[in-house]
Amino acid sequence: MASATNFTYKGIPFPRAYYTEEDISYVDNEFQMLDDDVIAVTYPRSGTHWMLETLALIRRDGDPTWVLTTPLMERSPWIESSPGLKIALKYPPPRLLATHMPSQLFPKSFLQSKAKVIYVLRNPKDVAVSLYQLTKTMKAVDNHGTLEEFLEVFLKGNVAYGSWFDHVKGWMKLKDRPNFFFITYEELKQDLRGCVERICRFLGKELTGQQIDSVVENASFQKMKDNKMTNGTQLPDFFKDKKEVHMLRKGICEDWKNHITSKEAEKFDCVYREKMQDVNMTFPWD
Ligand code: A3P
Numbered sequence: 230m231a232s233a234t235n236f237t238y239k240g241i242p243f244p245r246a247y248y249t250e251e252d253i254s255y256v257d258n259e260f261q262m263l264d265d266d267v268i269a270v271t272y273p274r275s276g277t278h279w280m281l282e283t284l285a286l287i288r289r290d291g292d293p294t295w296v297l298t299t300p301l302m303e304r305s306p307w308i309e310s311s312p313g314l315k316i317a318l319k320y321p322p323p324r325l326l327a328t329h330m331p332s333q334l335f336p337k338s339f340l341q342s343k344a345k346v347i348y349v350l351r352n353p354k355d356v357a358v359s360l361y362q363l364t365k366t367m368k369a370v371d372n373h374g375t376l377e378e379f380l381e382v383f384l385k386g387n388v389a390y391g392s393w394f395d396h397v398k399g400w401m402k403l404k405d406r407p408n409f410f411f412i413t414y415e416e417l418k419q420d421l422r423g424c425v426e427r428i429c430r431f432l433g434k435e436l437t438g439q440q441i442d443s444v445v446e447n448a449s450f451q452k453m454k455d456n457k458m459t460n461g462t463q464l465p466d467f468f469k470d471k472k473e474v475h476m477l478r479k480g481i482c483e484d485w486k487n488h489i490t491s492k493e494a495e496k497f498d499c500v501y502r503e504k505m506q507d508v509n510m511t512f513p514w515d
Contacts, residue, residue, distance in 0.1 A: 234370055241331060241391040244370050247310055256309045260336040265323035266344035272396045273329050274359035275351040276414040278476055281305040281327055282459055283448045287434055288325060291443030301459050329390045332399035343408055348400050351414035352514035353393045354485035354497060357383045366468050366475040380493055384500045394504035401508060415513035418482050421445050450480035
């Protein structure tokens with residue numbers, strides 16, 4: 230829904246403070262994906278920063294210098310944000326990119342390219358709680374009231390980037406393409422090393438055991454929370470309190486149990502079952 234803080238593009242809400250219709254339309258219609266692009270795609274709060282840090286560390290063979298000295302937006306620009314798009318268009322290939330775009334707004338050129346997409350998805354109840362907590366700390370986004378009120382809005386998809394269900398269902402339609410790889414936040418939590426090995430295989434990247442150890446160590450929650458290039462503290466005008474780390478909050482699975490009541494969870498599950506009934510897949514939270 231359009232509001233004072235959001236505009237809609239093809240029915241999907243975007244916060245005016247961070248996006249313009251021109252940039253979203255450019256990404257949708259004109260952005261050229263290149264064969265050697267690697268792009269992390271997520272619904273917000275599903276583990277984007279975690280995947281981007283991991284991919285940057287893999288690219289540099291486990292050496293943390295790049296992630297410790299270069300802001301996340303410069304090493305892996307969000308293509309639909311105005312600063313990110315400018316950086317992406319000047320980025321010397323091979324590019325490492327990021328986006329939250331739903332599949333129907335993803336660059337059309339992807340379909341003819343060999344660009345590699347890594348899609349991360351997460352338990353939607355944890356996504357909702359994490360998103361609620363984050364939006365409270367952000368400037369220039371809609372105030373959604375209590376968590377109970379926010380859950381209603383979330384289940385209807387009246388949040389930035391639209392419905393979690395549509396996002397996941399849209400991207401999962403691409404799951405059999407050779408240049409598409411998906412992984413869950415829960416798998417990353419359970420066995421990051423095993424996930425790094427799988428991601429390396431998908432990327433055709435060979436790392437030694439020691440290099441993989443370094444990727445895993447430097448992509449840990451604490452290392453990332455301490456990394457000023459990644460933790461959001463240098464994002465201008467994004468948060469009400471710039472000094473606090475809001476991007477990395479708790480970094481655990483099933484934190485929703487500490488916030489969502491059993492009655493709200495029942496309602497959530499009911500919508501989940503209805504919306505996901507045509508998805509022939511099982512996820513760690515099912
Ligand atoms: P919580 O709010 O539940 O803590 P995104 O990057 O897509 O915005 O996702 C943010 C979520 O990923 C936050 O979840 C954040 O704490 C979590 N996260 C980021 N880095 C992580 C890491 N290294 N390990 C575990 N969780 C991480």
